[in-house]
Amino acid sequence: MLSSFDDFPIHQTSHPVARTGSSDLNHYDRYFFNGYTRDTRLYFAAAMGLYPNRHVADAAFSVVVDGGTADARQINVHASRRAPTDRSEANQVGPIEVEVIEPLSALRIAVEAPEHGIRCDLTFVRRSAPIEEPHFFHQVGQRTVMDSTRMTQFGNWEGWIEVDGVLTDLAPGETLGSRDRSWGIRTVGERGPVGAPVADPQFYWLWAPLNFEGFSTHFDVNEHFDGRRWHDSGFVSLVPTGSGGPEAAEAMRAVDYRIDWRPGTRAPASCEIDMIPYSGEPSSISLEPLFDFHMLGIGYTHPEWGHGVWKGELEVGGDRWELPVSDMTAPQHVHVQTLVRATTSGAVGVHEGLGVLEAFVVGRHDPSGLTGLFDGFDPGQV
Numbered sequence: 001m002l003s004s005f006d007d008f009p010i011h012q013t014s015h016p017v018a019r020t021g022s023s024d025l026n027h028y029d030r031y032f033f034n035g036y037t038r039d040t041r042l043y044f045a046a047a048m049g050l051y052p053n054r055h056v057a058d059a060a061f062s063v064v065v066d067g068g069t070a071d072a073r074q075i076n077v078h079a080s081r082r083a084p085t086d087r088s089e090a091n092q093v094g095p096i097e098v099e100v101i102e103p104l105s106a107l108r109i110a111v112e113a114p115e116h117g118i119r120c121d122l123t124f125v126r127r128s129a130p131i132e133e134p135h136f137f138h139q140v141g142q143r144t145v146m147d148s149t150r151m152t153q154f155g156n157w158e159g160w161i162e163v164d165g166v167l168t169d170l171a172p173g174e175t176l177g178s179r180d181r182s183w184g185i186r187t188v189g190e191r192g193p194v195g196a197p198v199a200d201p202q203f204y205w206l207w208a209p210l211n212f213e214g215f216s217t218h219f220d221v222n223e224h225f226d227g228r229r230w231h232d233s234g235f236v237s238l239v240p241t242g243s244g245g246p247e248a249a250e251a252m253r254a255v256d257y258r259i260d261w262r263p264g265t266r267a268p269a270s271c272e273i274d275m276i277p278y279s280g281e282p283s284s285i286s287l288e289p290l291f292d293f294h295m296l297g298i299g300y301t302h303p304e305w306g307h308g309v310w311k312g313e314l315e316v317g318g319d320r321w322e323l324p325v326s327d328m329t330a331p332q333h334v335h336v337q338t339l340v341r342a343t344t345s346g347a348v349g350v351h352e353g354l355g356v357l358e359a360f361v362v363g364r365h366d367p368s369g370l371t372g373l374f375d376g377f378d379p380g381q382v
Helices: none
Strands: 027-037 042-051 056-065 073-082 096-102 106-113 118-126 136-140 143-163 166-186 203-211 215-223 229-238 254-261 268-276 283-294 314-322 336-346 352-362
Touching: 027 106, 027 118, 027 352, 042 096, 042 283, 056 096, 056 106, 056 118, 056 143, 056 283, 073 118, 118 166, 136 229, 143 203, 166 203, 166 352, 203 268, 203 283, 203 336, 215 254, 215 268, 229 254, 229 268, 268 352, 283 352
Parallel strands: none
Antiparallel strands: 027 042, 027 166, 042 056, 056 073, 073 314, 096 106, 106 118, 118 143, 136 143, 143 166, 203 215, 203 352, 215 229, 254 268, 268 283, 283 336, 336 352
């Protein structure tokens, strides 16, 4: 089926744009954003996904208010619709819209869902060039469960956000954040039969995009149950000081990390990251957790609003909870982005910044002493 995008020279196959290069049901195309005020009083995240072979599109926006205090709470709005065939119509799902103002430079998010406590009009403006991470490819037995490209970019936010009728203006320079874009194949939608079991369920993921005054750092790692890595990367991006655009990020030769887990959970208690360049001395980054954002709020592991799940022609809903949650090992609460204060040392010098450490750890991980699917960390097992 032809669509408006077929009039642009963007084809990667011999078929119209609406037809994906793979017929895999798990083909996806996705936006993610996060933002946090420098005083950490407000944290927000957004996501929008298109799943052409499932004919589903969904989006979510989530806010943590008063994080780290006795009044902390997370408020979420979710939306799902039939996916449009024409990609020019794929930027809006119900009350949530993502607009590309200038590709790879400025994007706008608008949400109009007062019945669920959230309205906003926010613009993300780059403070780094986009970083193309090494390609993600992962198999379980003969089944490909991940085959995707992802880019990460750092930025500032401007605009306003309203939560439960309380309006907050975000002045330029007050709110930092990051975003990613990814596309390809990864597990989404309703779970179907996969044949004979070939391995115990397991996934280990750490991601730390961090913002400092003059630069940003990127770190990620995926590991098998025994600690062998199947993906990792590290980058340092300088914030432009002149009128020109940001320079390409410097890729690290290697990254390493040391992490401690909060007893009884799979959430980080502390973490140190080593950034090892191709030339020169390494730098280290120490992360101090401030509070958790539950990725459940934007659909990850959500029992009702999971990514790529068919819910009808158009459905909108919301939910909220107090923080911290009572059971951090409940399956829907294991995936977190922890807002962290970051301190550098080594070759890069001493700097303080903010960012997140995302942790999604399911199943056994021997180096951490984690056992079972969602069992919390037991210091006696290490």
